[in-house]
Amino acid sequence: MIDYARALNEAQHQAATSGPGPVLVVAGAGSGKTRTIVYRLAWLAEHGVEPDAILLLTFTRKAAQEMLQRAGQLLDHGLTGVRGGTFHAFAFGALRRWKPAWLDDRPFTVMDAADITAAVKHCKDRLRLGRGDRSFPKTQSIVGLLSKARNKEVSLEDVLRKEAFHLLPHATGLQELDAAYADYRREKGLLDYDDLLFELEDLLRENALAAEALRGQFRHILVDEYQDTNLVQARIVRLLTGPEDRMTGNVMAVGDEAQSIYAFRGANVRNILDFPKLFPGARIVRLEENYRSTKPVLDVANSLLAHAAESFRKTLFTRKEGGEPVRLFTPLSDMSQAALVVRRIRELLQLHLPHEIAVLFRSGFHSYMLEMALNQAGIAFRKYGGLRYAEAAHVKDVMALARLLLNPLDLPAFARVAASHSGIGPKTVEKLYLVARSGDPAATEKAFAKFPGFLEDMRLVERLRAASASPADILAALLEHYHPRLESLYPEDWPRRRQGLEEIVQMAASYTDLDLFVADLALDAPEEEHDDPAEDKITLSTVHSAKGLEWNAVLLIDLVEDRFPSRHALAQPEDFEEERRLMYVACTRARHSLDLYAPVALYNRAERGSRHVGQSPFLRELAPGLVEEWQEGFGGALSRRAPAGSLASARAAGDDAPAHAALPPWASRKRALHDAVPLPTDGEAPPLFFTSSPAAPEDAHFCHCRHRIFGRGKIVRHIPPDKVQVNFPGFGLKVILSEYLQMEN
């Protein structure tokens, strides 16, 4: 039995142990939201709710897995039966079981981002839209506009009027394109991300049998990151909890309007405000105490929100007094920013394990320079957001063959396979597709005769379709067939790619149905390397992908105009406000240490030089005295910029270039840095780096312990007050409550 009252604070306790009916938990950043959900799961299990009657809908699968894992540690019998995943993955599962009628029993495929772009491009070309017209939007902007209209459930024209006034002359053309793209998907048996949600809603409304089956199974629904749901997702949750006129199930939604960062995708904060309307009788619980961050970090975060629009304003409080100051660095350029960050990470690595350190940024490409610097410095990292594994060209090539096997009408897959043979361009693809679809063998033979390589692809796919082999066997066969092309396409690094593809075959081994595997890859691409738990790496991530995660040390880079906030967010006040919340999310990821970096100049390829940039408006808005400012001089020397008016401010202005100026930035960094820090003249607290030791982990004891599930493991470090991190062979690093471990010596 778990002592809930002891393990949770009052509000958390109320949420975790609340009886039947709808509950809304408004959970501030770091307020123990995950903990609350985990204890909720435990409480439900203790009260006789079978795990498979619980549906946990989260924004990312990573979050769902983490939650289930933490719950498993808490409960003896684990919660393996709890169903959890993204709305999209859940929708796919349901639609696979109850196919939409319009498919007429044809197979269907989930499109990934590249497919959507390719499909819209195809329709655009066929309608001859924007040919030679530079004012016509590019394919990717069009995809964004169409999806935005559907997600916000407003007309395309309204979207244009509001955010792209200059495109209004093209409204008719874009509407035609929207219709053509819809026909395209219908004809080819393809569902894009938005289709999955709307089709699920239709299913729940129109197929009483399916609706009853789902409602009967999932008596308890938990929705995480509720502020990021859009209108149709809220309706889906409502429909899952019962027919329109009455509630038959239970629902708990958890969210924080201050962390709403997906409005661009149609997320609607009103969902939180309207929760009591949609779910009458809802109880509301607020978690406002922050357990994650130290006071200086929280002060910065609160200061950011103080300037937000009223409905988003909130102040979190912490009892963790003290802690390191938040530091703002102003490197001379983004290049020296990368060097400085590398230096700083090296130092943080003496205090923290790699996975406790993260560098965050607004957009995927902002980290390119840092990635190069880290590679040179030999520091391993994992990157989230940006290019995903399943988006790598070689993976898409092999998966396209697999998809063709499942759905011969899958035009994006067909086009990808075809175009990998030389001599086949868009026009030829279309011709071949029409012939292949007509099913006339003689005509097909003739048309394909010119492209023997492609013909072989199709023959192999057909053979494999008939063979009814396992997903792993099918992919292995496709990989062998694809290998020669892999070598010729990527002469430099094909072995690395080959290894990645072999991992795909490994992954597929845990599936019995190929279509599930293909959909999973499109819906939630796994990480690049199959996690080798022994290999601990630091994290690079976009702020969006960092949502819901936390680290001991967070470094936030590129806090300059046009980058953070994104230059695309300047036109609309709401967009600007969303960037502010994004910055808030970024800062609240940090437990002990938060570094802010605002390079003075950015390298510009076109000009082959650097260009001066202003600081992010969010930095200028911060209340004075919240951050400690350090500026970079030549040679990487850092000097403290004293608070305005103090004695040291005059001194900081002078630039005394140290003797190490000629050294490369990351050579003998310790000494160079140390010497560069001016000694305090007025008895003020001294230097920056290396002295800072936020709750330095005690040195590793290298003693062993035993866990009833994971077996014997080595204790890597203690996490005060009551947890330890243990490396279990075969399971990797786990954070576990000491009381669940047996010590060994």
Add this chain to the structure above:
DNA sequence: TCCTCGTATTTTTTT
């Protein structure tokens, strides 16, 4: 007419 290749331009965020 269609394909290929080189060059210029531009990168938001996610399912």
Add this chain to the structure above:
DNA sequence: AATACGAGGA
């Protein structure tokens, strides 16, 4: 890195 566009070849 990925797209768009224009020149030149089949």
